[in-house]
Amino acid sequence: MSLLVVGSVALDSIFTPFGETADALGGSAVYFSVAGAMLHPVQVVGVVGDDYPVDELERLAPRGIDWSGVERASGESFRWKGKYSYDLQSRETLETRLGVFAAFEPKLPPSARDAEFLFLGNIDPELQLGVLAQVRKPKLVACDTMNYWIQSKKSTLMDLLSRVDLLMVNDGEARELSGDWNIHRAGQWILRHGPKRLVIKQGEYGALMMDRERTFYAPAFPLEEVFDPTGAGDAFAGGFMGYLARTGSTTEENLRRAMIYGATMGSFAVAQFGIRGFDALTLADVERRAHAFRMLTHVDMAEPIA
Amino acid sequence: MSLLVVGSVALDSIFTPFGETADALGGSAVYFSVAGAMLHPVQVVGVVGDDYPVDELERLAPRGIDWSGVERASGESFRWKGKYSYDLQSRETLETRLGVFAAFEPKLPPSARDAEFLFLGNIDPELQLGVLAQVRKPKLVACDTMNYWIQSKKSTLMDLLSRVDLLMVNDGEARELSGDWNIHRAGQWILRHGPKRLVIKQGEYGALMMDRERTFYAPAFPLEEVFDPTGAGDAFAGGFMGYLARTGSTTEENLRRAMIYGATMGSFAVAQFGIRGFDALTLADVERRAHAFRMLTHVDMAEPIA
Numbered sequence: 001m002s003l004l005v006v007g008s009v010a011l012d013s014i015f016t017p018f019g020e021t022a023d024a025l026g027g028s029a030v031y032f033s034v035a036g037a038m039l040h041p042v043q044v045v046g047v048v049g050d051d052y053p054v055d056e057l058e059r060l061a062p063r064g065i066d067w068s069g070v071e072r073a074s075g076e077s078f079r080w081k082g083k084y085s086y087d088l089q090s091r092e093t094l095e096t097r098l099g100v101f102a103a104f105e106p107k108l109p110p111s112a113r114d115a116e117f118l119f120l121g122n123i124d125p126e127l128q129l130g131v132l133a134q135v136r137k138p139k140l141v142a143c144d145t146m147n148y149w150i151q152s153k154k155s156t157l158m159d160l161l162s163r164v165d166l167l168m169v170n171d172g173e174a175r176e177l178s179g180d181w182n183i184h185r186a187g188q189w190i191l192r193h194g195p196k197r198l199v200i201k202q203g204e205y206g207a208l209m210m211d212r213e214r215t216f217y218a219p220a221f222p223l224e225e226v227f228d229p230t231g232a233g234d235a236f237a238g239g240f241m242g243y244l245a246r247t248g249s250t251t252e253e254n255l256r257r258a259m260i261y262g263a264t265m266g267s268f269a270v271a272q273f274g275i276r277g278f279d280a281l282t283l284a285d286v287e288r289r290a291h292a293f294r295m296l297t298h299v300d301m302a303e304p305i306a
Numbered sequence: 307m308s309l310l311v312v313g314s315v316a317l318d319s320i321f322t323p324f325g326e327t328a329d330a331l332g333g334s335a336v337y338f339s340v341a342g343a344m345l346h347p348v349q350v351v352g353v354v355g356d357d358y359p360v361d362e363l364e365r366l367a368p369r370g371i372d373w374s375g376v377e378r379a380s381g382e383s384f385r386w387k388g389k390y391s392y393d394l395q396s397r398e399t400l401e402t403r404l405g406v407f408a409a410f411e412p413k414l415p416p417s418a419r420d421a422e423f424l425f426l427g428n429i430d431p432e433l434q435l436g437v438l439a440q441v442r443k444p445k446l447v448a449c450d451t452m453n454y455w456i457q458s459k460k461s462t463l464m465d466l467l468s469r470v471d472l473l474m475v476n477d478g479e480a481r482e483l484s485g486d487w488n489i490h491r492a493g494q495w496i497l498r499h500g501p502k503r504l505v506i507k508q509g510e511y512g513a514l515m516m517d518r519e520r521t522f523y524a525p526a527f528p529l530e531e532v533f534d535p536t537g538a539g540d541a542f543a544g545g546f547m548g549y550l551a552r553t554g555s556t557t558e559e560n561l562r563r564a565m566i567y568g569a570t571m572g573s574f575a576v577a578q579f580g581i582r583g584f585d586a587l588t589l590a591d592v593e594r595r596a597h598a599f600r601m602l603t604h605v606d607m608a609e610p611i612a
Contacts, residue, residue, distance in 0.1 A: 086487075087487040087488075181392075181393040182393075182529075182530060182531075182532070183510075184528040184529060184530045185530045188530065202511065204489075205508065205511040205512075206511075206523075206525075208528070210528075214601075215528040215602060216602065216603070216604075216605070217512075217525040217528075217602050217603050218603075219512075219523040219525070219603075222490040222514070222516075222521040222523075223488075223490060224488060224490045224491045224494065225488075226488070253605070253606060256604075256605040257605055257606075257607060259605070260605060260607070290607070291607070294605065294607050295520075296521060296522065296523045297522070297523050297524070297525075297603035298522075298562075299522070299559070299562040299563055299565070299566060299600065300559060300562075300563075301563060301566070301596070301597070301600050
C-alpha cells in the first residue's frame, strides 16, 4: 500500500557534546523516509532550494525513496541550527532559516493523490489541510505538529485534527495543546477534540498510544550511547507508518506492532549523527532490534494469584 | 516464605495542590508493609517514639502486618514534612525531625532472623549492614538508599551493595551514585560495583530492572488523577517483595512478574493521600490492575517480517 510523507527537506547544523555537523541532510520528511523505507517504499513531497545537495538525496533513492515530488525552487533551502545540552535532555535552536519553505505550497503529483497511508509532517496546519484535500481516499492519515503552530494557528490546527486519524506529538506539545499537565488527561482532551488515536512521544522514556478506551506503552530502547536525538520523532513516525503500509492493516494489534517498529527506528536514529544511523542497516537488523524491544516488556503472567 | 522489612515508621505532613495531611502514618516500612501485605504477611522492624499513634498501626495488623518488631523508644517519633509542586513533579522537604530514629539500632527479634526475603528500607547504610548481619540465610536481600547516604557514607554504602542481591533506587539516585547521567550506563556501573540486579524507578514513566545482560521495563499506570506521590517507591518495593515471598521464586521470569506487582502497588499508593489507597483494596482489585498493566505493553508480534 502506498505511503506518502509531506514535510521539510532541510539542511541541519547540529552541535552535541560528541561532535558537530554542518549543512547535513535533515528535516522531518528526510528522517521519516530513511526510516520508513526500511520497511516500505516512501514517496516524498517537499521543497528544496537551488543550493540543496540533490545528489545526496538521489543517492538514498535506491533504498526505496521516491523524491520526484520534491519541488526545486529558486532560493535558499530550509536550514536549522541547534545545540544540545551535555546530557542531550534539552536543546536550543540557534537559527531557523525557512528559505524556500516560507512560500511552500505542496502540490501532490498525480501518483501521490492515491496514497493510502499519509503522514503530514510538522508544517503549517493550513498546508497540512491543503495536502489532505488533495489525497483521494487515504486509509490512514497521521500528522505531527509543534508548539509554534499550537500557539499561532490553534483553530486551524484543531480543524485539521478533526480530519486526521492519528496525531503524533511529544509530551510537551500534548500538554500545551490541551492545557493540562497530566499526560493522560491531556491525551483524552485531544481525543475528545479530534483524532481517534494519539501517539505521545516521551523521548528517552518511550511512547504512548491512546484511544478513548486503551493505552499502549512502548518503551525506548536502553541505549548506553546516544549521539544525536535529532529526527528521532520523525524516524519513529517513519517506522510506524512504514510498518502499517507494509502490512496494510490498521487493527489495534497491528498499530501496537507499528509502535514497536517506530520505537526501533527511533533507536537507530539517535545512535549516530543525522541520518547515518540508517546507513548499512538491514531488515534483519531491524527485526533483531524489534525483537529485543518486544523482550524488554515481555512478561508471562502465568495464572492469576487471586 | 517469610518477608521482613526494616525501615522508618514515621509521621508525615504532606502538602499537595489537592489537600494536606498532618502527622499521618508514613515512612518507608509503613508504605512497604501496607502494599506488601496485600500479597504476603510482612514482619516490620523499626522504631517509634512515645507519641506515636500505635493503635493506628495495630489497626493495620489484621491485613497481615506484624508490628511486634517495632521498638517503642522514649522521645519523639520520626517526622517528615514536605510540599509538592503544582504538577507533583517535584517536592520540597520542609522539615525532617529524626527523633528516636537518630539513635535507632535495629535489633531483630529471633523470629525475624530466619527471614527469607529481606528489604532494607532507606536508612543509614551502617544500620542496613547491621541488620543484614543478623539475618541467617536470606534467599533474596534488596535495599534502598538515598542521595544523603550516597553523599555522606559512600564507602559504607558500596560495601553494603556488594552484599545485597538487588538495589532499588530512583533515577536521580542511580545517576548520583554512578556519576553518569545516562541511566543505562549508570545502571551497568552500579552492577559492576555491587548487586546482581538493579531496579531503577522513574516515577510517572515506570521502572527498569537490569542485570548485566538484560533490561526489563515496567511502565507506570496511566492515571488521570494522582493525589500524593509520597510512598510510591516503598509501595512498589512492597509489591515487588510481597510477590516474591508469596511465590518463593527468584527466577528472571518471576522477578519480571514481581515488577508488575510492584508497579501495581505504586499506582494504588499515589491515587490517595498517604496509605489510604490501600484501604478496602482487595486481592481481586490488585489482580485486575496487574492484568491491566500487562495489557499496557502487550503486543503479539506475529511472524517476523524479514
